[in-house]
Structures are given as C-alpha cells and as structure tokens.
Amino acid sequence: MIVLSKMVGGEITVSKKLTYDKLKTPDKDVAPVVVWNATAKCNLRCIHCYADASSMNNNSHNNGIYARGNIKMKELTTNEVKSLIDDLSSINVPVILFSGGEPLMREDIFELMLYAKNKGISPSLSTNGTLIDNESSEILKKIGVSYVGVSLDGVRETNDRFRGLKGAFDKALEGLLNAKNAGILTGIRFTVTKYNIKDVPYILDLLVENEIPRFCLYHLVPSGRAGFKDDISVKERRELMEWLFKKSIELRDDKEKIEILTVDNPADGVFFYLKLREIDEDIAEKALEFLKQRGGDSSGYKIADIDMFGNVHPNQFWWDYTIGNVRDVSFSKLWINPTDPLLIKLREKTRYIKGERCGRCRFKELCGGFRLRALRAGDLWGDDPSCYLKDDEIGIT
Numbered sequence: 001m002i003v004l005s006k007m008v009g010g011e012i013t014v015s016k017k018l019t020y021d022k023l024k025t026p027d028k029d030v031a032p033v034v035v036w037n038a039t040a041k042c043n044l045r046c047i048h049c050y051a052d053a054s055s056m057n058n059n060s061h062n063n064g065i066y067a068r069g070n071i072k073m074k075e076l077t078t079n080e081v082k083s084l085i086d087d088l089s090s091i092n093v094p095v096i097l098f099s100g101g102e103p104l105m106r107e108d109i110f111e112l113m114l115y116a117k118n119k120g121i122s123p124s125l126s127t128n129g130t131l132i133d134n135e136s137s138e139i140l141k142k143i144g145v146s147y148v149g150v151s152l153d154g155v156r157e158t159n160d161r162f163r164g165l166k167g168a169f170d171k172a173l174e175g176l177l178n179a180k181n182a183g184i185l186t187g188i189r190f191t192v193t194k195y196n197i198k199d200v201p202y203i204l205d206l207l208v209e210n211e212i213p214r215f216c217l218y219h220l221v222p223s224g225r226a227g228f229k230d231d232i233s234v235k236e237r238r239e240l241m242e243w244l245f246k247k248s249i250e251l252r253d254d255k256e257k258i259e260i261l262t263v264d265n266p267a268d269g270v271f272f273y274l275k276l277r278e279i280d281e282d283i284a285e286k287a288l289e290f291l292k293q294r295g296g297d298s299s300g301y302k303i304a305d306i307d308m309f310g311n312v313h314p315n316q317f318w319w320d321y322t323i324g325n326v327r328d329v330s331f332s333k334l335w336i337n338p339t340d341p342l343l344i345k346l347r348e349k350t351r352y353i354k355g356e357r358c359g360r361c362r363f364k365e366l367c368g369g370f371r372l373r374a375l376r377a378g379d380l381w382g383d384d385p386s387c388y389l390k391d392d393e394i395g396i397t
C-alpha cells in the first residue's frame, strides 16, 4: 500500500486515524493486519472477484457448507471465529479486515466485529456497500468499526456491468454515504482494469464532491475470476500513475481532505519518489524514508489472509497456496516464527529476487515488485510484469 498523499506531503485523513500502536508481538515479530474472508456468499457477481465468490453458491450450500466438485468445505462457525480472534488478540494483531464474498451476508458478522473490538482488535469492513442501510450503519458505528471501504469500479454503467447487477452503483453509493453520515471513516476502493481505466477521474471527482476521505486505487492481481487479459498495459499504468500523482498534488494544494493510496504495486512508490525529486528534494527525502519503513510488498509478513474455511494464505489473492488451517493449527503458530518455506522466503525476499529487472533494480530493497504477480507471470522470483519504470530509472542501463 502506497499512501501517495503522505508521500507528497498532503493530508492523510484516514491513515493517521488507522495507525495501530500494537505492531509488535511479544516475541518482536510483526503482528500482521489480517484479512478475514467472512463468507463465500455474495449478492453480486463481479467479473474480477479474487474469491470467485457466489460461483460456489451455484453448487450445494447449506449452513455454511459449500461444494466445489467433489470437495465439501464448511465455513468457520461463530465459535471457531471467536477462538481465532482470541488467538489473533494474543499476538497483538492490530486490525481485522472483514471481507468476503460480501461480509454483511454473514448473519453473525456484527457479533464477530464486536467480539474483535472487545478483544482490542480494530474491526474494518471491506464491502460492496449495497447492504449498508441506515440501521446497519448505526450498528457499525456503535460497534466502533474503524473504517468502511466500499468498492466502486467505474461510472454507473461500467460498475453495474462489472458487478453483474443493475442498480449496484446506486446502492453502493447510498451505502457508502449511509456509513459516512453515521460518522464512520469511509473510502472508495477502485480496481483498475482495461474496462474502467477511463472512469478513474469520474470516481475521484465523485469522492471529492461527496467528501469521502479516502480513494484506494487497486492494481489488478490475476486471481479468481481476474486474469492478465483484463489488465491495463504498462504504458497505460505509467500514464495513470502520472495523472494520479499530479492530482494528489492538486488536492494537496487545494487543501482537500482527501487521501489517495495505491495498492498491490510497490513500484508506484518508487515512481512517485522519482517524480517528487523533480519538484522538491526535501519532500522526496521524506518520501524515501517512508518507503524504507514500508519495505515493499508485505504479503506473508505484515499482511495475512484467512479464508472462510480457515485456510491461511500469504495474502487475499493467493488462495492457491495454503500455509495451514486454523482448525488444525492456530494462526499464531503458523505465522510467528514460521516453518512454512514460502513464508520464510517472502520475509527475506530480497535474497531470492532474480528477475532481469527486479533482480538488478537499484530499488529492490524498497520495492521488490509484487511477488504474486510475478508468480502469475511464471516465476515467483522473476520480474513483476506491471512495473512501468524505465531501465535508466531503475539503474540497469
């Protein structure tokens, strides 16, 4: 995650309130932010869903039991999730990002969020927004949910086509505003693809107009129903980031209280740093320090994913690699001082990166590429195909 607004010296409206003080576990390892996919149920059918949610609903499911082919899977029960939260609390996990499918389709979701809150873990909600009415937003506020991120992927027509439901845009915007009006920190999540890249300015304007304090631009990670075929080109990505950089400076200068982030492409941080150097050396140096603290892609280290069936993954897009299941071994045992070979390597990734570009890049320590995307392109330790930095910029000419 690259907080562009912070890099350019602007307002960080949401991140500063979501800064967690419990970043260390008792044994000094890092307690990750945990994405928990609460359920496979979803009321939409988004074409880029990494969880491939709702497709499982077409097979048999009853009381949280799903079937894919011959394999039957059962979602974690309320009590199992509470035990999991106890375990996460014991290692000082600062935040659980309740995700899905659509998390609000899980009947015990409010009970579980409150349980997490009472255990000292900040609950955050990642939702399609269509189910947030006045009543549920009041409940979320009462629970003390720290943040509600709503997915909107383009203008009305684009979004509804993407999400497989006419009216999804209006419902999502209504839900987002309900949450905001209840006094909860909110933001828009936008996953950029070749189908909606032209809609980015519209969504950012919509956000400013409605005083939504955070815009998260997600780069596509080929997983679930999303593939490289849906992605934008390297040239388009560079142009988009150039535009977003200028826009964040404009918003900073206009004193708009809007925070802009990009997610799942650590090369953005390097690009923004190089752009800053052209205009302000001091701000660029501070931005460099920020990037050094972040250390690039956090998958398998500061970010963890636990799916609805209890399987633990290095991040929420990496469901084809399972570290273990919390029904068999506690998360804390799997994650802290791990024995899993992939986790061990991800935490020392700079030693293994060997791509023609990433392997020789002068920003390897700061960035290192997004490893899962490199894997999807054929080699976990190879080049991240989304990198748009020029050879001379990364020092390999």
Ligand code: SF4
Pocket: 266, 267, 270, 357, 358, 359, 361, 362, 363, 364, 367, 368, 369, 370, 384, 387, 388, 389, 394
């Ligand atoms: S070449 Fe790799 S490490 Fe260097 S900026 Fe690009 S993605 Fe990051």
